[in-house]
Amino acid sequence: MTTEARLDRIRGAVPPRNHNARTIAALTSNPGCARRAIMDAAGVDKQRLAACAGFPAPFGQSQFAITRGNAFEAQVKANGCAELLRLLREGLGLPIPEVSYDDLEEVAGNTSRELRHARTRSLLARAAASGADAGTLFDHPLLRLAVAGQQVYLEPDLIAFQLHGQFHVVEMKSFAVIDGQADGDKVAAAATQSAVYVLALRELLAGEGYGPDSVSHEAVLVCPENFSNAPVATLVDVRKQLTVLRRQLSRLERIDSLAELLPPGLTFDLMIDEAGVAFRPAAELTEAIRTVPARYVPECLASCEMCYFCRDEARGTTAALGRDVRDDLGAVETVSAVLGLADGTLTPADEQAEAAAMLQAAARLRRETPGGAA
Amino acid sequence: MSTLTALARAQAVARRIAQPVATVRHVHVSDRPLVLIPLALAGEANAPLAAMVGDEPGSPRLVVVHQPRNRDQRFAFAAALAGIVVGYVEAFRSAVETIPSGQGREPRVRCADAPQVLVPNPAGIGFVRLLGRSTRFRRSYGEYAVDPAVPVLGRWLTFLAERAEYPGSCLLLAATDALALHWASGQSPVEDLNLAALLGWIDPPAGMTGPEAAAAAEDPVLWPPAGPVTDPTFDNEVLAPLIEACARAGDGTGARRRAESALEAAVSAQLTPTWGLMWRGVGLLRALPPGGRVAARWDGDKDAFTRHAEHLRAGGPPQPRRDSAVAAARRLDWMERALASYAVQRALDDPLVLAEYRMTGEAFVGIVTAAEPGPDRRLGQAAQAAPADHRHHGGPSAGRGRRPAAVPGPARAERAGRLRVAIGPAGAGRTGRAAAGRPGRRGGPGAVRRDGPGAHADPGQRSGGGRPGLLHDAVRLLPAVRDVPAARGDAVDARRPAARVRARRRGR
Amino acid sequence: MEAIERRIEKLRAEVRRATASGDRVRARAMRAELREAEHVWDEALAALEEKSATASSAPVSRSGPLLPIREQVHQALTVLGTPAAQRLIIAVHDAFFGSPLAAARLTSLRRDEERSFRAAPYSRPYYLCAALTADLLAPARGLLAVSTWPMERRVIGPLSPRVNYLEAAIRVAESLLRAPEPGPAAQRLLRRFAVNIPGAGDGAKPRDPQRVAAAARAELEVHSGEDRAVRSEAAARARIQLHDAEQLFGSRIRVIPRTGTGA
């Protein structure tokens, strides 16, 4: 059975969840996790799966955040990107004549992705070819990137050209930049997403015979400044994100080696009826999911829809207590082993001898200390 | 984090309840703290939605913004909050105490007590910082004028938030931090950021185990997030329709009044559970005996509070947006010293904390048999660890006793001197230099009891072993004698807080 | 009353649990019940208030000149003299005619106009129509124009959004000069323009219209030539290629969209 067929079976009788910049970026957040790798490669709807298995993800987006995000983007792009042009001119030295604007969100009233992608390709190619006076701002271009064998469509907020003679990815986010600083995790997420777009754009231009230098590794991040709605632009260097992404994408290409290890019959099909109700028994799902090894760490709680499931599975392991704690416990895998070694009721295997010595010393200190309650 | 704390977490898992990692209380808890629980509107930069605030468990006060996107209403909120917070804070300016400052200089006068603001979690501190930033530069005249109380609030909030960065300060505390300092839960530090879950581990309701309570605490419907972020399903299913209703209803109509009261009811329902948790947390902390040096640190807070109050009275300018180069360097120096002495003080106050240093071989235990004056000024507080029973905890030291406030008790001679120490409870009678400043000499020729696992290591070699003693840390941190490689040598341990800080910003 | 409130609480919890677990079906059902309950609660409360007879003054809604929406939009577009998007139209109308425009009704406007035109062509003095993209002569997203304008003004080339913006700025500045005493809304509008035009003004200071207009003209110089070329070429094509309705409302490619197979 081909890997593709295998992944289709694993996903079950639903169309694959399409990747987007966010999900691709997520590949870098816990790349050691086989469970996640398989599910992402197969395009499984993890949110729904987790819920049906009895562990609904703690996520969900507030509509206030969504509204705010859309409103901000609309504002920055209003009137032929008047505000954006100001930022690019004042902040990044975009020449005055460069105001050309192409709307790629639809092609003559048609929004088919193939059509939009084709048009994006032709316009960007023309711009790249003729350099000057052939397009500066490209609104919602539609790019493509190969992820785990499938072609994924990607839609950056905007692409600017003729900025230092290169294409620049422009990312608009509605989190605030206050006194020149913003939430480091949000910026990191934005940077990784931009990196995804840079990759895709480079792929497109490579197809037209242009080298990677035609796309800058500096993305333009546009956010509201301080507590106002006024936008501010900052250049973000995404070189690191690019190398990481390339590596993780190439590993995803090798997903077959992972898939081969799985039982042939494995599937996460939820048995959804036409009313949209899932009938697959949770117990069955749980069993299926557990056949794919996970690598749970508490950080998953911030990034993966399966986190509650995996956390429950990881109860009693030191990993569930966090990387540092596991380190401090000498990389002993389970809590029971830790305590067994600490109070000497468990005879350490050779490789545990040192950990045991350390844990016993710790236990003794806690015991000896009045109030240590060990 | 150390092996002891980690072990405590493991024990917590097994015993299904949090384990103590401190035998005394390391934070000051005011008799009348101000609990502040802020909520913000998702997606906006610090757009206040509501706050529950008060210094009486029985009488929380609720401030709600009916149109969080409306800037005027934001500043109306700030003004309302100012009415409560500034009132509370400035009340502490009235009562003063006099400090004899010796050396013939005339005694100082400072505020007899200082305010203490408690928020649920580190994100709450972030909210205070941002609200301070967004209000302290506002003007009460001209275009976009605001209530005169608003900038004052901004400056106090900024002061509190800056103080909160200062190791050992207790003017503004996050409940989760304060609790995690004293108890190890059976969950990860990331999950400890959920106040309800953490308290579930520490003090589960009758008939529940820690993990059960913590699990229950993760249901946002039963236990709403302690803010400033609200639960998305609350936003979408409850808050949005209510805000919409307020907007739709015309001013002054009955419909508007009804919509507003419905909104207030919903928001208050989100805040009340956390309000209860906050005071439960306060109770738990109060129940712990205070550490010997907590009061001294609180005096430092009182001084800081007094200085800022004076600054305001004298009409000084608001805190700048960012530190200048000089200010930054000075602040970093303060913070590093504060951190060093804070670590030392906690170790000296609390055998369980000291045990962590014994674990890594930075501290040892012995009987002080004699002390002779000597040239080595670096002995610092080493001699004063536990004067009562003359047990001597070598190693930890604030170094040079530069912060006398933090140095109670024993005679100078002892501080600057040479100790003879009988090592180990057994008092094997071997003697040696108890503590010296240079890494090469710490531990010295005389063997000392090695508590850590490396006990087999021959004593003569202890010098370089483990991290440099706290003594060394403390000394190093005085810029005059900072020893750079040693400083960087501590990277191992100092990266840890970094990791935690990152985790925090992710948690609720 | 108590009962209803408890029920509302319960339903809210239900809805949130359902949405959290991705069960859209159940969520929808619960939500419906919730709204119902909230309505009942509101009614009941209202009734109570009636009894306590609090004479709440009836809402006084700002009522502008009672023109039909298309008239108001026409007024605004006439001030601007270029195709414009909703936000700008609303802002302009607010600035110069001091009455709010119902944004909701704007969205359907273009469709209504097209329908009425196709039903009875040219029966109205003007139609609010589309601006056409220069390359494909398709309706440009979100832009409204006036049918009586020359085609050159209604086609949109790559430079046109900026050109239109600058021209609008000039028109607004001039109208401001003519206006007896321009209100704050108008001042704000001009300021919003000025910020984004190099040399039009500095800081948040209120700017003088001449300066804004001058700055706009200066930048316009840079773009207008090339823009005009593209537009007149496109306009020529439009006159030949498009039938009447398309002239006003643009032509659409009708591709049978292949259903995205995820690839």
Next chain:
Amino acid sequence: MTARDVPPVHAEAQPPTIPARQLPATAGDLAEQAVADVLAALDGLPGSGGPDDLTGLTGGRHRGVVVDSPPGAGKSALVVRVTAELAAAGEPVMVVAQTNAQVDDLVDRLALATPGPAIGRLSAENYMPTPRVARHATVSIAQRADDLTGCRVMAGTAAKWATVTNGLWPWAVIDEAYQMRSDTLLRIAGRFERALFVGDPGQLDPFSTITTERWLGLTWDPMESAVAALLRNNPGIPVHGLPVSWRLPATAVPVMAEAFYPFTGFRSGTGPGGRRLEFTTRGLGAFAADEPIETAAAAGWALYELPARHTVRTDAEAVMACAALAERILQRGAVSYSERAPAGELVTADRIAIGTAHRDQAQAIRSRLGLLSVAGVTVDTANRLQGREVDIMIVLHPLSGRVDASAFHLEAGRLCVLTSRHRHACIVVARAGIPQLFDAHPHTEPVHLNVPAKFPDGWEANQALMAHLASLRVRSL
């Protein structure tokens, strides 16, 4: 070597006659051109101005020159030479280093290089002169700068200089400037008019115990290195590079340059085969340690791989392996042939070092060596090995035996220090499975605005080095 551990040697093997060790490398090793360039650049500097120019608070004229020096490119030699030249020209020079050891080294070498002008050693009150300082008549020691008037050259740690509150020196020469924090530079910037900053950008950054985001993005972030802050505030400051590493052998330079100096690069002072490592005795494969040291002798590198295992930091097997390697090198009587000693010289214990990431690891190895009664081998952490030079380096890989890679263990500077100390060979000891750690490493570090991304990225650099070592892997028995 003590009598107790006689190695299994072949009778006929005779140890060669060992030439007397020469003085440590000085100007001899240094490309004259580099010195000339730097002196010329310094000549070009304008005179006095507000100290703020350096910290950039006011920006303006540049009164500094930065010299980036890859490992063993003659940094100290340059410092000594330039200081000597300036002093000879009759102008007072303040010499700043980061640790007392560094200062003592400089003072010693200065005194040797320039018998002329008196040298002042500015020190903390509890400083005890090391022999290499005390032996010079021209060196006087004091705690206060005022007590050293008359000394044209005055040397002290940056921390000590920070306590000097008055006086203005026309020249400052700052060594290991990349290890100095910018707040320290701010403290001493008032003391000099013009400065030469010398340092290795590839090594560990300065560090603070405080964790705060307060100063992120500020060009004067006190947590930044002095040079970073200097260059961000004065982009125009001339930056020179020392192009040649005289320490690293031809086998090491391409690897190190690619992994840790991706933008500048550098070359080796010795060609292929310019350095040789031989053993006076044969191994007979009797010891596990023989194969790795022979591989390293032949190829300049070796990866001594222990079976995969998650271990505590002080992994006993790894510790023993490190100690055994050192012991075995001494037993086998390694002889190094180089431009310094064409006839070859015996690699004695003081020409071998063992580097670790953590102090307790170093400690464990020391005790192990103690049990083997191998004396004189330096064992220390990367932080403390900075600036050291040996013939053979043994490295306990920071990621060995770990469950996951952490930012600390991936730090490029750490690995760079550990793998750039050697003149002849470097042996890396590690548990199997490190490449898997790279793939599994989560990339969740926050990104901050207006903070230049730091290169090389530790994750990449680590992979580059491991990729190179893969071909030189020796599995333990």
